[in-house]
Amino acid sequence: MADHTRFEQLVLPHLDAAYNLARWLTRNVNDAEDVVQDACLRALKYVGSLNDGSPRTWFLTIVRHAFYDWCKRNRPMEIVRDDGTAIEMAVDPAAVDPEQAFLRTAESKALADAIAALPLAYREVLILRELEELSYKEIARIADIPIGTVMSRLARARGLLQRSPLSRATN
């Protein structure tokens, strides 16, 4: 199979997952696009080396590498300032009471903000686990850390979230 065909069949279906990860790592929509584009260039180049493993894990590993390289160039101290672009919160159209709907999205925004405020090392494992639903083994491969570290970082991330005043539900 030609490389571009492999890329289209194996990698492209995971573009949304790649963007989601980049979006949470960079915390900025434009930077996320740059990172994903760089990752796609690398994936196109190396897609020949993708063997039996999961293409999603393989691609997300590349996205993460692309992010860290981008970070070294642009935010060497990881002085990542939030650009204030809130993650688009869909208002539930089924909500009968508009005030309720507003409350719910305000809480949801607080939770999203609390996740975005997590230190990078904790944020990435949390996103891979809770949003991408990857197994510890897959996360360990992507983040290049032992499974025990995945476990402890997740516990720390969850602890931080639960103690964060931002994420507390207001009911």
Add this chain to the structure above:
Amino acid sequence: MNCRQLETLVGAYADGELDALRNYSIRKHLLSCAGCTTTHHSILALHTRIRAEVPKSVAPPALHARVRAMADAVRASAPARARPRDDRWRWLTGGVLAGCTASVFAWMLGTTVLAWRAHDDFAVAAVTTHVRATLGDHLIEVTSSDRHTVKPWLSARLDYSPPVQDFANEGFALLGGRLDYLERHAVATLVYRYRQHTIDVFVRPEVSHAPMSALRTVRGFNVVRASGPTMDWLAVSDAEPAVLSAFVQRLAREDVSQ
């Protein structure tokens, strides 16, 4: 071990990532430790909140377009191979083959759509039953991971005896069972947990429906059906379609193993 050290393991337990032995010891510890039980519950609650409230970002269409253009550029720059001389024949056979394939595909699509429509109400009924059970308190009427408890409980209330197995070591933990109604019949329902997902499995003596091997998604829930030698298996869950399919096929395959 003190509970502070256990926090990490309780997290892995909630994620369904522990091996059988550690899974057992944490489950036992939770029964006697209120502190760790609270931790466990708050991890599950946090997961539910994130799933419900934090949307996954989707790549903007412009990015999709740019990446496609990149792939196309690579395709264009790939060296064109010299065409073999009998090219015309290859195109002709290719055309005939494509024509046949298209006809067969159209026929299959037609029959599949018809079969789907016949089963549409069926899948909707299954999802409704599942949702009704998860919303109320009657998700599990007999709580046990021991199939020798669940099976007799169900057989005593039905005119058939469903096969019951626990696959906790593969991540599908049997939580228990209940009696439910599907298409105006009482049906044995097994409840499993996979990671944070609840899976309802309706088990009935083989019914005369045309096979619904295709996966159906109703209001975000996946419905998968498989037929075993003696029973008909139908699973409903918000778990990933691939995972659910594999699980149901596994159940159907091992239908007569007990």
